[in-house]
Amino acid sequence: MxxxxxxxxxxxxxxxxxxxxxxxxxxxxxxxxxxxxxxxxxxxxxxxxxxxxxxxxxxxxxxxxxxxxxxxxxxxxxxxxxxxxxxxxxxxxxAKPDVPCDVCTGTKLKALKSCLVCLASYCQTHLEPHQTCSRLKRHQLMEPVENLEDRMCRKHDKPLELFCRTDQTCVCMLCSVLDHKTHELVPLREEYEGKKAELGKTEAEIQLMIQKRRLKIQELKESMKISKDAADRETAEGVQVFTALMESVQRGLYQLVEEIQDKQKTTEKQAEDFIKDLEQEISELMKRSSEVEQLSRSEDHLHLLQSFSSLKTAPPIKNWTKVRVRLPSYEGTLMRAVHQLKNTIRTQMKKLLAESELMKVQQYAVDVTLDPDTAHPDLILSVDNKQVHDSDEEKKVPDNPEIFSYCLSVLGRQSFSSGRFYFEVLVKGKSGWDLGVASESINMEGDVRLSPQDGFWTVWLTDGTEYKAIGSPPVRLHLQSVPKKVGVFVDHEGGLVSFYDVNTAALIFSSTGCCFTDKLHPYFGPGLNDGGENSAPLIICPVSHAV
CATH class of the missing domain: 3.30.40.10 (Zinc/RING finger domain, C3HC4 (zinc finger))
Structure with a gap:
């Protein structure tokens, strides 16, 4: 790597x-x-x-x-x-270059040390005197380096052994007592350690800045991805909506042209029928004209008189004086077509926007199952805990505060303390039900009051016709169609609970400004069996993401 x-x-x-x-x-x-x-x-x-x-x-x-x-x-x-x-x-x-021994003749061996006193570098053999001779042992040795002259004071020809903090320069021992005697002087090693620690701190700060910028790059890339995904979704939805609208406009144009052409064809058919009748009468009149002309040329007195009586009976003909072709009226045709198209587009726009809104909340779909440990004893749950209905049999209610002891209700097993979630329930064939979410800390004993103040956010159906949103007081809902499948959406941080008619994508009801102080559970109330009239179960359905 x-x-x-x-x-x-x-x-x-x-x-x-x-x-x-x-x-x-x-x-x-x-x-x-x-x-x-x-x-x-x-x-x-x-x-x-x-x-x-x-x-x-x-x-x-x-x-x-x-x-x-x-x-x-x-x-x-x-x-x-x-x-x-x-x-x-x-x-x-x-990568360090080899420093040659300054004493070797011929082939120079690699130096092991450099002497700051002798200003020379030595290989192992020629270094031995500095390791054995007491006088040479006092010389300052270091790792082999080139250009030893640069490590000597140019003024006093002495090794640079001190650092003047006042002038920020390296000096020799003579400099310290002559030119820098009043300055702050420290050994090179001491200043070296300080500067090295300072460089280490600087390097750490640089690395910290690098890491922060790498994290910022990751953050920006993630933001770009989120933005692109959102743009792609909006583009796809926009293409779908405008394509449908353009198709509606095209259909409106076809209908307008077809209506105009139908009127024109009717007028042409009437005129053609009149022309056909006229041509028939002309043919008969021309035949009579020929007979009259022929008889008028006869010189036979008897023949003319005998034939004249038959000429008096003229063939039946129509009086065409007042006959007119009924010209069609196109006045208002375009305006009516535009008005109808406007209503169609308005209706379709409302439907498309509703479908788009439903698709947006469907992306937060979660898998929900019923929690048998919270169900009223009269309720019957399916093996997979996806369906529930009333048994129509009264059973003894145990003394347990964690089950519904009076309301025919059951909670979902899953709980949600943040974020957004959505689930769908089939209510087809039922005359009574209530659905929504409930706080984990609700009171489940006795006659529970389903209200936001008591931790319930629900809608319900009673008597097969009356829909209400639970509140103080309840809000009666006027729905355009009977929901067969209901979608429930919750935005925990946004304080929102919304209910949708999944089949029509219509918004049934939204409760805004909700204050959720506890975990939320899906809530299900299948209603009384009512002698079989309301025996159909509530069924938790998988979300298909399609309207």
Missing amino acids: SVSSNQRSEVQFLCSICLDVVTDPVSTPCGHNYCKNCITQHWDDKDHCQCPVCKKVFKTRSDLDNNTFIREMSDQFRREAQQEASSSSSEQQA
């Missing part, structure tokens, strides 16, 4: 508080990872529990789950970083 690729991957395993690879990693309910000590101390210093990344606020201090996967990956990154650091150090060491 290259250093650059390791750094790119490592960003995904950084704690956003300490900005280092996570140690003892834990995950918050919103899915972000932190060092256990970092997030614990962060929450200890705050008035409320909030995720530092997504800013989601938790009503209660959530349990932190150990993330073994992140732990393994962070340990792996540390090992790889150490290996790369060791490899880099070796490479740097290997």
Whole structure:
């Protein structure tokens, strides 16, 4: 793994508080990872529990789950970083140029040390006098370097052994008593250690800034992805809506043209019928004209007189003086077509927008099952805990505060303390039911009052015709159609509970400004069996994401 690729991957395993690879990693309910000590101390210093990344606020201090996967990956990154650091150090060491021994003649061997007093570098053989001779042992040796002259004071030809903090320059011992005697002087090693620590701090600050910017890049990329996904969804919905509208306009145009053409064809048919009758009469009149002309030329007195009487009977003909073709009137045709199209588009727009809104909440669909431990004893639940109906048999109610002892109701097993969720219930064939959500802390004993003040947000049907939204007082609902399947949507942070007619995508009712102080459970009331009139079960359905 290259250093650059390791750094790119490592960003995904950084704690956003300490900005280092996570140690003892834990995950918050919103899915972000932190060092256990970092997030614990962060929450200890705050008035409320909030995720530092997504800013989601938790009503209660959530349990932190150990993330073994992140732990393994962070340990792996540390090992790889150490290996790369060791490899880099070796490479740097290997990259150092060999300093030749200044004493060797012919082939010069590699120097092991450089002497700051002699200003020369020595191989193992020629270094021996400095290791054995007492006078030479006092000389200052160091790792072999080139250009030893640069380490000598140019003014006094002495080794640069001190650092003048006043002038920020390296000086020799003579400089310290002559030119810098009133200045603050420290040994080179002491200043070296200080500057090295300062460089280490600077490097740490730089790395911190790098890590912060890498995290910001990740954040921006995630924002870009979220924005692109939202844009793609809106584009797809826009194409669907406008395509449907254009099809409506096209159908309206076809209907207008067809109406005009039908009127024109009717007029043409009438005129053609008149012309046909006229041509028939002309033919008969021309025949009579020929007979009259022929008889008028006869010189036979007897023949003319005998034939004249038959000419008096003229063939039946129509009086065409007042006959007219009824021309069609097109006045108002276009306006009526436009008005009808406007109404059609308005209706279709309302339907398309409702479908779009329903599809948006359907993306928050969750799998819901019934909780038998909360069901009234008279209720019958299916084996898969997806259906419930009244048995029409009264059973003894046990003394248990965790079940509905009076209301024919049951809660969903799942609970939700944040975010959004949605589920659908088939109510077809029922004359009574109530649906919605209930707070985990509701009172389930006795005659429960279904109201928001008591932790219930529901709608209900009674007598097969009357729909109401539970409130103080209840709100009567006027629905255009009878719902066969009802969708329930909850926005916990937004304080919203909405009910939808899934088949028509129509909004049945929305309760806004709700205050949820506890976990919410789906709530189901199938109603009394009513002698078989309301025996159909409430059925929790999978969400098909299609209207």
